[in-house]
Amino acid sequence: MLMRINNAWIVISIGCLIPLFWLLLDIVSDNLGSNPIQAIHIRLGDWSLRFLCLTLAVTPIQTMTKWKGMSDYRQMLGLYAFFYATLHLLGYLFIDHAGVWQVIGIDIFESPYIWFGVVSYTIVFLLAITSPKYAKKQLGKNWKKLHRFIYYSAVAAVIHYLWQLKGNLFQPLFYLTIIIFLLGFRVLVWLKNRQLSKLMVPKGRLVTLDDND
Amino acid sequence: MIIKTNKTIPASEITDPLIFSQRRKIIKALLAGTLLPSAIGNVSGKTNKSKWPDIIKNENSIDSEILTPVNLVKNYTNYYEFSFNKEDSTELAQNLKTDNWTIEMAGEIEKPGHYQLEDILKQQQLQEFVYRFRCVEAWSMVIPWVGFPLADLIKTLKPLSTAKFVKFTSIYQPDIMPKQRINAMLEWPYTEALRIDEAVHPLTVMAVGMYGDVLPKQNGAALRLVVPWKYGFKSIKAVVKIEFLKKAPLTTWHAYAPMEYGFYANVNPAVPHPRWSQFSERQLASGYFTPRRQTELFNGYAEHVASLYSNMDLQHFY
Numbered sequence: 001m002l003m004r005i006n007n008a009w010i011v012i013s014i015g016c017l018i019p020l021f022w023l024l025l026d027i028v029s030d031n032l033g034s035n036p037i038q039a040i041h042i043r044l045g046d047w048s049l050r051f052l053c054l055t056l057a058v059t060p061i062q063t064m065t066k067w068k069g070m071s072d073y074r075q076m077l078g079l080y081a082f083f084y085a086t087l088h089l090l091g092y093l094f095i096d097h098a099g100v101w102q103v104i105g106i107d108i109f110e111s112p113y114i115w116f117g118v119v120s121y122t123i124v125f126l127l128a129i130t131s132p133k134y135a136k137k138q139l140g141k142n143w144k145k146l147h148r149f150i151y152y153s154a155v156a157a158v159i160h161y162l163w164q165l166k167g168n169l170f171q172p173l174f175y176l177t178i179i180i181f182l183l184g185f186r187v188l189v190w191l192k193n194r195q196l197s198k199l200m201v202p203k204g205r206l207v208t209l210d211d212n213d
Numbered sequence: 214m215i216i217k218t219n220k221t222i223p224a225s226e227i228t229d230p231l232i233f234s235q236r237r238k239i240i241k242a243l244l245a246g247t248l249l250p251s252a253i254g255n256v257s258g259k260t261n262k263s264k265w266p267d268i269i270k271n272e273n274s275i276d277s278e279i280l281t282p283v284n285l286v287k288n289y290t291n292y293y294e295f296s297f298n299k300e301d302s303t304e305l306a307q308n309l310k311t312d313n314w315t316i317e318m319a320g321e322i323e324k325p326g327h328y329q330l331e332d333i334l335k336q337q338q339l340q341e342f343v344y345r346f347r348c349v350e351a352w353s354m355v356i357p358w359v360g361f362p363l364a365d366l367i368k369t370l371k372p373l374s375t376a377k378f379v380k381f382t383s384i385y386q387p388d389i390m391p392k393q394r395i396n397a398m399l400e401w402p403y404t405e406a407l408r409i410d411e412a413v414h415p416l417t418v419m420a421v422g423m424y425g426d427v428l429p430k431q432n433g434a435a436l437r438l439v440v441p442w443k444y445g446f447k448s449i450k451a452v453v454k455i456e457f458l459k460k461a462p463l464t465t466w467h468a469y470a471p472m473e474y475g476f477y478a479n480v481n482p483a484v485p486h487p488r489w490s491q492f493s494e495r496q497l498a499s500g501y502f503t504p505r506r507q508t509e510l511f512n513g514y515a516e517h518v519a520s521l522y523s524n525m526d527l528q529h530f531y
Contacts, residue, residue, distance in 0.1 A: 033300055106492045
């Protein structure tokens with residue numbers, strides 16, 4: 001399906017920028033508390049994880065509601081997850097560490113929770129650069145295999161979040177629950193399809209997971 | 214003459230915390246437009262010495278560094294009895310009752326008993342101690358505490374030779390402290406401890422104030438410990454009991470995660486926390502795009518305290 005640039009597309013793409021404008025407003029009005037650098041960092045990390053969850057939710061919602069329109073926006077949501085994750089990374093490197101590479105190197109080496117952030121970002125980065133139609137054509141069947149790695153990215157992002165906290169794990173566990181739910185949905189659909197194809201029921205309607213784009 | 218009245222405030226008059234915080238946000242937003250230049254960057258915290266006008270500065274104070282602005286220190290406290298969120302603790306801690314503060318002294322001393330804080334303070338010469346404060350979460354502040362050396366208090370209690378460790382216990386008020394009420398996360402009440410030689414070290418302070426004023430409730434009123442060469446969690450707040458023991462007690466964070474929080478908890482950039490680096494720290498009030506401070510061994514107090522640990526493997530006794 002071709003990406004149509006219509007009113008909904010414009011509204012959603014601007015809507016996805018609201019968290020960024022909100023953050024900028026908080027920065028200029030000094031509304032980020034005693035440790036604004038950390039607050040920026042957490043805010044950007046939160047939003048990249050939220051967009052990752054939204055991207056993953058597209059297919060399940062579509063399957064449940066039979067509303068096909070949503071998949072038009074999956075690519076955009078995924079790219080916004082990449083966008084906020086990139087800002088999160090740049091914030092770490094330049095706002096917090098001011099580009100002092102020696103300290104950054106030690107920090108990453110000594111902080112296992114950051115390793116999971118690196119894994120998560122690397123996956124999202126690969127998915128973002130293979131997002132254009134041209135790359136999709138080039139990759140053929142491998143494209144879909146590659147893009148299923150988004151689940152690994154989401155799980156790594158939650159571990160990255162969870163593993164740095166001292167004990168109050170409510171928020172990361174909230175995201176983990178959502179991701180497990182979304183992944184569980186896919187597994188259920190897969191199992192159902194397998195069952196249907198085994199039974200070879202003539203009237204059995206295949207619940208489709210195929211991308212419509 | 215001061216007439217103290219004990220007015221109780223009906224529940225209907227107490228502002229809902231949510232509304233309170235919204236109001237604060239609105240006020241902040243309104244003020245931000247006019248006060249912005251002074252609110253950002255390295256504005257040194259001005260010491261308002263209204264409470265103790267003639268206080269002397271302790272010789273171990275640092276003066277090379279600027280103080281962290283007081284409003285940042287007041288709104289960034291790990292006070293898990295109230296909330297896991299630093300800003301929320303500021304508001305919730307205001308419910309704490311800090312009048313007529315009593316401290317129980319017990320264990321291996323000649324003079325055990327319950328002591329009024331007021332009476333203790335009559336015997337002590339208050340001083341200002343400008344110390345670095347380094348949290349295990351890798352952020353740091355510079356705070357001017359008002360207090361007295363713990364050693365001076367210990368002297369008056371006449372410890373026995375069997376007193377090898379000093380254990381501190383925080384206040385237990387589950388009706389006021391939500392996380393104590395639901396038994397969340399840690400074993401309550403919060404406890405910490407020092408070896409006796411650490412406790413009587415001249416850098417170790419019992420604080421009753423900061424920035425020339427009485428200690429705010431969220432910062433550990435009425436009485437807190439300050440041990441500047443150790444991670445912040447050792448500097449226990451709202452102390453109500455001091456015990457002198459023969460053996461090292463099990464302390465709160467060490468009991469919760471022994472691999473992560475050792476008994477000593479000396480600031481050491483060479484010993485990372487199992488999950489994150491301790492090599493550098495974010496100094497509060499430093500601007501955006503400012504490099505992190507490289508953490509120093511014993512938080513920069515090595516010349517004072519390194520001899521306490523001369524025969525110890527600091528990697529093992531973290």
